[in-house]
Amino acid sequence: MIENKNCIIRLSHYKSALNRFKSLGFIKIFSDYLADAAGVSSAQVRKDFSLFGIAGNKRGGYQIDALLEQLNVILGKNQIQNVILVGAGHMGAALLRYKNFEKEGIRIVCAFDIDPAKCTTKQEIPVLPLSELEKYVAEQAVRIAIICVPAIAAQATLDMLVKAGVKGVLNFAPIQLKAPEDCSLSYVNVETELENLIYKVNARERSDMITREKAALQD
Amino acid sequence: MIENKNCIIRLSHYKSALNRFKSLGFIKIFSDYLADAAGVSSAQVRKDFSLFGIAGNKRGGYQIDALLEQLNVILGKNQIQNVILVGAGHMGAALLRYKNFEKEGIRIVCAFDIDPAKCTTKQEIPVLPLSELEKYVAEQAVRIAIICVPAIAAQATLDMLVKAGVKGVLNFAPIQLKAPEDCSLSYVNVETELENLIYKVNARERSDMITREKAALQD
DNA sequence: TAGATTGTTAATCGATTAACAATC
DNA sequence: TAGATTGTTAATCGATTAACAATC
Numbered sequence: 001m002i003e004n005k006n007c008i009i010r011l012s013h014y015k016s017a018l019n020r021f022k023s024l025g026f027i028k029i030f031s032d033y034l035a036d037a038a039g040v041s042s043a044q045v046r047k048d049f050s051l052f053g054i055a056g057n058k059r060g061g062y063q064i065d066a067l068l069e070q071l072n073v074i075l076g077k078n079q080i081q082n083v084i085l086v087g088a089g090h091m092g093a094a095l096l097r098y099k100n101f102e103k104e105g106i107r108i109v110c111a112f113d114i115d116p117a118k119c120t121t122k123q124e125i126p127v128l129p130l131s132e133l134e135k136y137v138a139e140q141a142v143r144i145a146i147i148c149v150p151a152i153a154a155q156a157t158l159d160m161l162v163k164a165g166v167k168g169v170l171n172f173a174p175i176q177l178k179a180p181e182d183c184s185l186s187y188v189n190v191e192t193e194l195e196n197l198i199y200k201v202n203a204r205e206r207s208d209m210i211t212r213e214k215a216a217l218q219d
Numbered sequence: 220m221i222e223n224k225n226c227i228i229r230l231s232h233y234k235s236a237l238n239r240f241k242s243l244g245f246i247k248i249f250s251d252y253l254a255d256a257a258g259v260s261s262a263q264v265r266k267d268f269s270l271f272g273i274a275g276n277k278r279g280g281y282q283i284d285a286l287l288e289q290l291n292v293i294l295g296k297n298q299i300q301n302v303i304l305v306g307a308g309h310m311g312a313a314l315l316r317y318k319n320f321e322k323e324g325i326r327i328v329c330a331f332d333i334d335p336a337k338c339t340t341k342q343e344i345p346v347l348p349l350s351e352l353e354k355y356v357a358e359q360a361v362r363i364a365i366i367c368v369p370a371i372a373a374q375a376t377l378d379m380l381v382k383a384g385v386k387g388v389l390n391f392a393p394i395q396l397k398a399p400e401d402c403s404l405s406y407v408n409v410e411t412e413l414e415n416l417i418y419k420v421n422a423r424e425r426s427d428m429i430t431r432e433k434a435a436l437q438d
Numbered sequence: 439t440a441g442a443t444t445g446t447t448a449a450t451c452g453a454t455t456a457a458c459a460a461t462c
Numbered sequence: 463t464a465g466a467t468t469g470t471t472a473a474t475c476g477a478t479t480a481a482c483a484a485t486c
Contacts, residue, residue, distance in 0.1 A: 004477060008418045012411045016393060030443070039395040042443095043479055050445055058444045059486045075414050076421045083413065094313030095409065100393060104410050106417075143420050144413065167423070168416035170409070174235060174319060176258040184419040186412050190314070190389070191323050192231045193405050194302065194363065195294050197387035198325075199227045200403040201362050202295045204386070223453060249467070261467095262455055269469055277468045278462045 003051045008075070010048055013038040015071045022064050030061040077105045084137065084166075085146040086157050088113040088127045091172055092148035096125050108146070110136060114153075130160075137164035144168045151175040158185075222270045227294070229267055232257045234290045241283050249280040296324045303356065303385075304365040305376050307332040307346045310391055311367035315344050327365070329355060333372075349379075356383035363387045370394040377404075 017037035021029055031049075035042040049056070054070050056062040072078060083101075085092055088111045096111055111127040113119055119127045128136065136142070145166045149157050154173035161169060161183075168184040171177055174192070179185045236256035240248055250268075254261040268275070273289050275281040291297060302320075304311055307330045315330055330346040332338055338346045347355065355361070364385045368376050373392035380388060380402075387403040390396055393411070398404045 006477080008415045009411055012414045013395060017395070020394075032443085037395065039397075041479065043481090044477095046443095046445060047478080056444060057486070058484075059442055061443075074418070076417045081413075081417050090313040090316040094309040097309040098409070100410060101413070104414070106410065106413050144416055146413075168420040170412050170416055175239075176232060176236070176256065178258075182423065184416055184423075186416055188407055188409060188412060190317075190407060191319060191325065192228055193389050193407060194300075194320075194325050194365075195231045195323070196227045197363055197389055197403055197405055198295045198300050199293070201387040204401065204403075225453080251467085260455065262457090263453095265467095265469060266454080275468060276462070277460075278466055280467075 003048075007048050007051060010038065010040060010044070011052075011071055011074060013040075014045065014048075015068065015075065018064050018068050018071070022068070026064055028061045029064055029067075031056070034062075079105070081106050081144060082109045082140065082142055083107065083144045083146060084109060084133075084142050085111040085148060086113075086130070086133070086161070087111075087147060087149035087153075087172075088115075088118045089148060089150075092146075095146065095148065096127075109140065109142070112136075114149075133160060134164040137161070137166060142166060145170075147171045147173055149173055222267075226267050226270060229257065229259060229263070230271075230290055230293060232259075233264065233267075234287065234294065237283050237287050237290070241287070245283055247280045248283055248286075250275070253281075298324070300325050300363060301328045301359065301361055302326065302363045302365060303328060303352075303361050304330040304367060305332070305349070305352070305380070306330075306366060306368035306372075306391075307334075307337045308367060308369075311365075314365065314367065315346075328359065328361070331355075333368075352379060353383040356380070356385060361385060364389075366390045366392055368392055 014034060017034060018029070021033075021037070031042040031045040035045045038045070052070070052074055054067065083106055085095060085108050088096065092111060092113075096108060101108060108125055111125055112130050112133045113127055114130045116129060119129050121128075143166060145161045145168075147154055147157050147161075147169055151173045154171060154175050155177055158169060158171070158177050158179060162179060167182065168186075169177075169179065170186050170188065172188050174189050177185060233253060236253060237248070240252075240256070250261040250264040254264045257264070271289070271293055273286065302325055304314060304327050307315065311330060311332075315327060320327065327344055330344055331349050331352045332346055333349045335348060338348050340347075362385060364380050364387075366373055366376050366380075366388055370392045373390060373394050374396055377388060377390070377396050377398060381398060386401065387405075388396075388398065389405050389407065391407050393408050396404060
């Protein structure tokens with residue numbers, strides 16, 4: 001893989017911005033406008049595209065439809081991606097009901113939980129006992145999973161998923177996990193994000209206060 | 220601010236790893252072990268600490284309690300941080316019921332929604348009409364907010380929050396937002412994370428296939 | 439053509455890592 | 463003391479940005 005770590009995430013942002021431009025009736029777009037909508041520089045946009053051999057027209061910008069087509073191929077949107085979810089607690093249940101995945105070609109096909117009370121086959125997406133996970137993953141050739149179990153159970157869950165053959169895991173549990181090289185791991189950690197925000201806000205308040213104090217001293 | 224962008228996120232990870240070590244009965248820890256638990260290098264750990272003037276004992280490592288104390292001060296854990304949430308849909312409701320925030324000193328004090336049917340003062344965390352947001356933020360001096368509204372409404376929501384005086388926003392809506400300089404913005408984007416994982420898994424499969432083809436050609 | 443935008447190279451910037459002197 | 467670990471400096475690595483030639 002040549003391209004850099006953040007590039008794919010940006011391609012994903014370009015795609016969603018392009019969909020918005022398209023729905024507003026735009027046919028073509030310049031790197032400048034797309035950059036603005038995605039919150040990056042126009043050089044970044046052109047660089048990202050050139051990494052993937054996406055070409056525009058000098059002086060004419062990019063055709064939105066053609067661009068979307070190419071991004072969809074890169075991001076694997078040409079076929080629906082089946083995903084499973086482990087842990088049907090508050091967060092897991094919210095993701096099961098989240099409607100935006102489907103329009104992005106991502107489908108949560110099944111959930112698993114260790115608690116029999118949470119298991120059901122009576123809703124749109126079934127929740128099965130954890131004991132059936134390995135068989136399901138093997139039979140359905142599932143490659144992507146989402147972990148929504150408590151931190152204490154997260155590593156064991158990951159181990160089980162890896163053993164079953166899962167190759168990519170998105171972990172919502174607030175703990176760093178260890179996976180073998182052939183399984184990718186991403187994190188969503190809301191606590192950490194909030195802590196980071198709180199730090200920034202506090203740091204700015206402190207520096208504002210110092211600025212004010214200096215100003216007061218000059219008077 | 221001297222320190223780098225990812226440093227605070229790592230401090231947050233160190234903190235949670237240290238809490239686990241502590242609960243296992245450890246008193247002291249070396250940068251090596253902490254690094255391993257947080258998934259980074261030991262040089263990174265020592266560098267991060269030195270940026271904040273956190274010192275250990277040469278040859279003796281770090282006292283876990285003292286370390287946690289210092290990290291808590293840096294991360295603003297010495298006082299409870301009040302946070303509001305806008306948009307009480309699936310994701311918003313899941314966050315309202317999420318119990319891990321409290322033990323991190325983060326408290327969602329109130330939620331807001333434009334839909335009167337979602338509003339209630341009969342549960343632990345009230346859900347008020349959006350029209351009361353500005354008054355509430357001003358009166359309670361809220362500085363941090365979480366946006367869980369649909370993408371289409373996210374920018375207007377952010378504008379409203381900024382106008383009311385919020386200084387840091389965590390956005391769950393899948394769209395890039397624009398905020399003035401004095402308001403920090405972070406994102407949680409589950410679709411993007413999944414797309415990134417799918418890309419990596421597909422890329423690895425492709426490169427494995429090429430490897431196998433080459434091997435087959437050599438036979 | 440003149441003007442504007444792409445595509446790419448080289449420069450810059452920032453973050454991570456390696457290495458090792460200081461020292462407990 | 464000898465050995466091991468910290469704290470820090472310098473080297474490396476990678477990502478972003480600036481700049482501009484190519485060209486539509």
